Amino acid sequence: MKILVTGTSGQLARSLAERAPGKADIVLVGRPDLDLEDPTTFAPVLNSVxxxxxxxxxxxxxxDQQEDEPERAFRINAEAPAELARLTRLAGIPIVQVSTDYVFDGRLERPYVETDIPNPLTVYGRSKLAGEEAVRAGNPDHLVVRxxxxxxxxxxxxxxxxxxLAATRDRLQVVADQFGNPTEAHDLADGLLAAAATWQKRRGFPQxxxxxxxxxxxxxxxxxxxIFDVSASLGGPSAFVEPVGSDQWPAKAARPANSQLNSEAFARDFNYRAGEWRERVGALVTELTGSTHR
Structure with missing residues (x-):
């Protein structure tokens, strides 16, 4: 199965390329060949790949940057997916759109499920939600994964x-009243490849x-x-972390207080779960610090 992935240097694109051998043939294409700000580049790439x-x-x-450039945000995050959905529909192939927890306002105290109503607080969240809606409208054979x-x-x-930062500072302030699910990119890649395999068997996604x-x-x-507990145990950089509230760490874009996602539907339909965040972060810090200890 040949899968065209937009982007060449992003976390997910590179992780998909690393995880794909034996499962799929991944073709990464990014700028200038495929430029999400230039929809005229899409069709030639689709035709050639x-x-x-x-x-x-x-x-x-x-x-935060998108608060100052909403037109560019919507061009990349909404208009580009709309055109990709249109072209993939014409080609008779499925499209998978990767979206974000920031489509929610964070007011719920429990993890969000797929049927919860989005209410993004930021330009980023609104543009990504518009991208979801464009893909849904543009190609019935689609999968949106937040x-x-x-x-x-x-x-x-x-x-x-x-x-x-810990390499040059002894003390850091970090926001303690925003909650979510740290996700290792290889886990996300493995999940998308599991979904692709399901589509290949069924010629469609369950939902x-x-x-x-x-x-x-x-x-x-x-x-x-x-991060610092693991790094310190390996002799890597570490710092004292002071918890602060969001009101003490002003940002241009308001983040949701709770953007936890419930992934049970994905586990049910694709028989795949991402890893526990502490375990994944520990392994990642170990890799990044260059230690051979596991």
Missing amino acids: APDMVINAAAHTGV TAWVISCHGRNFVKTMLS GLYHLAGQGRASWYDLAAH
């Missing part, structure tokens, strides 16, 4: 930022929308503290 499926793993993810707090050894993410995130609840403070 001739994939069996498209996974749109690329996006504009600068949450994920959260993605981390990996690739690209930029919270784990790598914390380790980098069009799923949540897939790491197991367990964490605040950013919990995540930072665990």
Whole structure:
């Protein structure tokens, strides 16, 4: 099965390429050949690759930055998926759109399920929700997968930022009143490949929308503290973490207080669960610190 993945350097794109051997033939395509800000580049790539499926793993993810450039956010996160959905429908192939926990406002105290009504607080969340709706409308053979707090050894993410900061600082303040599910990118990739295998067997997805995130609840403070506990045990960089409230850490874009995702439907239909976040973070920190200890 040949899968065209948008993007070449992102956490998910690179993780899909690493996990795919033996499961699928992954073709990563990014700028300038496929530019989400230039829809005229889409059709030539689709025609030349001739994939069996498209996974749109690329996006504009600068949450604060997008508050100042909403038009660009919607161009990349909504208009581009709309055109990809249209073209894949014409080609008779499915499209998988990766979305985000930030489509929710965070007011629920329990993990969000797929039937909960979105109410994004940010330009990023609104643009990603518009992308979901565009894919749903543009290609009936679609899968939208919402994920959260993605981390990996690739690209930029919270784990790598914390380790980098700890190399030069002894003390850090981290928000303790926002909760979610840290998700290792390889787990997300494995889940999408499991969904692709299901589609190949059934020639369709059981339903069009799923949540897939790491197991367990964490605040950013919990995540930072665990990163430094593991790193310190390996002789790596560490810092004292002071928990602070969101009101003490002003940001241009308001984050949801609770963006936990319930992934039970994905586990039921694709027989796959992402790993427990503490275990995955521990393994990632071990890899990033260059230690051979496990």
